[in-house]
Amino acid sequence: MEIPICTVIFIMVVFLVLRSEGNSEKREKEKRILLNDPDLINSEIEALRREVQALTNAQTTYQSKITSLENKILQSNRGDTYIIWGKKSCPAVNGTRTVYNGISSGRQYTNPGSGSNTLCLPHNPDPTPVDYPKHFQLNDPSVSGSIFGAEYEFTYRNIAIDDDVPCAVCVVSNAALMVPAKTSCPVGWTVQYIGVLTSGSDYSGHYGTDYLCLDENPEYMTEGARMHNYDGKLFYPVHAECGSLPCPPYKSKQLISCVVCSN
Structure with a gap:
């Protein structure tokens, strides 16, 4: 059922x-x-x-x-350092800090010896250790190098020829690099400062130095008399020469810009 x-x-x-x-x-x-x-x-x-x-x-x-x-x-990520040439302090960009400010210095422009790079000497040097060698003769330049303060050899914005060149050592959180012929940074990088590319000159009897990025708004030293011509280490602007350097995109005799970047 x-x-x-x-x-x-x-x-x-x-x-x-x-x-x-x-x-x-x-x-x-x-x-x-x-x-x-x-x-x-x-x-x-x-x-x-x-x-x-x-x-x-x-x-x-x-x-x-x-x-x-x-x-x-x-x-x-311990960071990196760079030197800003022509300024007394570092830019306030992404935590950039000034380690110290100093005096742009290098070899005398007609001297084939000494160092070839430019230094940022501090304003407060420490005494030389007492056990440093004392045997060299001051009238014999072959037994030691020498270092001179630096001067501008051109007039631009706030500076004039023979003004002394300040500098500052800067620290950034990551890497830093100088890019010549640019006023902008690669993607992912931040502009620290924009400048003018400088070096020694092409005059006969002058010796070359390193290429440096001078801040586009340079300052001058105030410790000594302004525009006093001592002719030590000299800063000249850099221009392009066509040939192996392609023109275009470069232009003959055109001055070269630069930018310092951090990431």
Whole structure:
């Protein structure tokens, strides 16, 4: 005989209710057992303690790894330094700081010897150690090098010929580079300052020096008399010469710009 569908549904509902009550009774019984069994309670507490200790150990391990990674990042990003020529302080760009300001210096322009690079000498030199050699003769230039202060050899904006050239040593958080013939930086890099490319001159008897990026708004030293011609280390602007240097895009006799960038 076929059982009516409503009867089947009623039987299923009764079954589910009874099973639910049975599960509730079972859970209630388990609770009573847990509350009345000290050993079981202590076992559960000990298990929880082990889990907490495991989590604490894992946290310590992860924190150690994080600290190690942070130290590696700091070591890889110790920063870089550059010298801004023609200025007494560094630009306020992305945390750039002035380490010290100084005096642009190098070899005398007709001297084939001494150093070839330009230095930023501090205003407060320390005394020479007492055990430095004293055997050289001042009238014999072959036994020692020499260094001179620097002068501009052109007039531009705030400066005039024979003004003395200041400088400052700057530190940035990451890398720094000078890009000649540009007034903008590569993608992802920040402009520190824009300038004019300078070097020694092509005059006969003059000796070459390094190419330096002079700030586009240069300043002059105020320690001595302004525009006093001592002719030590000299700053000249740099122009393009066509040939191996393609023209265009370069132009003959055109002065070259420059930019110092950081990332």
